[in-house]
Amino acid sequence: MARETYHHGDLRNALIRAGLEVTRSGGPDALAIRDVARRLGVSPNAAYRHFADRDALLAAVAARIHADMAERMHAFEVDGLGAADPRHRLRAVGLGYIAFALDEPGWFAVAFGRIDNGPRSADEGGMAPPLILLVEALDALADAGLLASEARAGAEWPCWSAVHGFASLALTGPLRGAPRAAVWEHAERTVDTVIDGLLAPEGAASVSPDVHAG
Amino acid sequence: MARETYHHGDLRNALIRAGLEVTRSGGPDALAIRDVARRLGVSPNAAYRHFADRDALLAAVAARIHADMAERMHAFEVDGLGAADPRHRLRAVGLGYIAFALDEPGWFAVAFGRIDNGPRSADEGGMAPPLILLVEALDALADAGLLASEARAGAEWPCWSAVHGFASLALTGPLRGAPRAAVWEHAERTVDTVIDGLLAPEGAASVSPDVHAG
DNA sequence: ATGCTAAGTTGACAGCGTACACATCGGTCG
C-alpha cells in the first residue's frame, strides 16, 4: 500500500474514490479527511492541496454520486419497458430515485441528505443530474398533452418532494427495517398518488382555502 | 452562571433545554456534549450520568421538538378555519408540517433530518406526535367517506413523503433562499397534489406496469 | 543547470466523545 514516489500522481481522484468507498456504508459522517488520507498512505494535509476543507471533498464525492445515481435511474427507466407512455416514464424516474436510495442509503445520504441551513453555495454547477431526468419526464408529459401546460410550471416540486420524502422516510422513519417488498409497495403507491394528483382535473377533490404561512 | 451547590439539581432537563437552544440555529451538528455542559457550568462528564452518549441526548432533544412541532401544527390546524372539511384538515396538517420546517430549520433537522443507516432503536416510544395528527386527519377523511376504506391503509406514506420531502428540499435544495412566498406557493401545490391524487378515482390517469425493484 | 511551482510532509493546536477513577452530596437505615 505504501507508494514509492513522493508524489501520488492522482490524489484528487483517489481521495474521491476512497470517499465513495467509505460513505457507501457509513454515510456522510463516515468521511474523515485523516481517514481517507491514511487509507491512501498519504499525510492528512495532502488532501488540502486538492480540497479546501472536508465539506469540499464531500461535495466532490456527492457530485460523483449524483452522476452514478442518474445513470442507474436511467437504466431503471429503460429497463421497465420502453418509455413509450410518458406516464410510465415519470413513474420509472420516481421509482428509480427511490430504488437508488434503498440500494445505496449511504450514498443517498451524501447526495441529498444534508438538512442544515449552512450557506453551501446556492447553485454550484447547476442542477443535479437525477433532477434532469425528472424535468425531461415532465416535459415529455406536457408535450404529450397529458399535463396541462399551465400546470407544467413547478410540477417538479410535488414529484421530487414525494420521492425524496419517501426515500428519506424509508431509510429513517418507521419503515426502516421493513421487508423490501412492503417498502416497495408503499413506494409505488406514493409515486402513483402524486402522478394521479398531477394529472387529475384541477382541484377536483381538494379545495384551497386561504391558509397563510406562520 | 456558576452554581454554588455541588449538585445541579435538574441537569437532565437543563441539558435538553440547552440542546434545544443550540440546535435551533445550528441543527444537530451544533449539539456537543462538552459545549452544552460548559454552558451549564458543569463538567462534560456530568452529562453522562443522564445520557448514555451524545446520540441519546440528541434523541431526547428530538422528542421535545416532536412535541413542540405537534403543538404548533395543531395550532396551525385550528387557525386556518375550523376543521369542518376533513380535506381542509388534511391540508392544514401537511402545511403545518412544512411551516414548522421553514420556521425552525434547525429543529426540523434534529427531529427528522437524520438519514443514516444506524440502527437507532427501531421504534422507541411509538409514533412521533406530528404523525399522529396525520393519522387522525386521514381517519377523519375515511370516516367522512371521502377516502375509500380500501385506500385508507398506507395512505400515510404518500402524504408524509410529500410534505417531508418538500420540507427537506426547501431547506437544502434549489428552493433554499427563495422568497418565502414562492416557497409557500410550491408547498401548497405539493400538498394539494397529493390530496388530489389520494382522492382521485383509482388510477384514473396513471397506469401501473410491473416495475420491479433493482 | 536553475529556478518556480505544484504536491506532500512534519508538527502543532484546539476541540470533540467518552472511559476510568475519584469526590461529594442527599437520603435512609442501624
Place this chain on the structure above:
DNA sequence: CGACCGATGTGTACGCTGTCAACTTAGCAT
C-alpha cells in the same frame, strides 16, 4: 445521631478529528 450508600458531578486521560504554518520534494520550463 451517625454511618453508609447510591446518585450525581469532577479530574484526568486517550484517541480521534479538522485545519493552520512552515518545510521539503519533484517535476517542468527556461
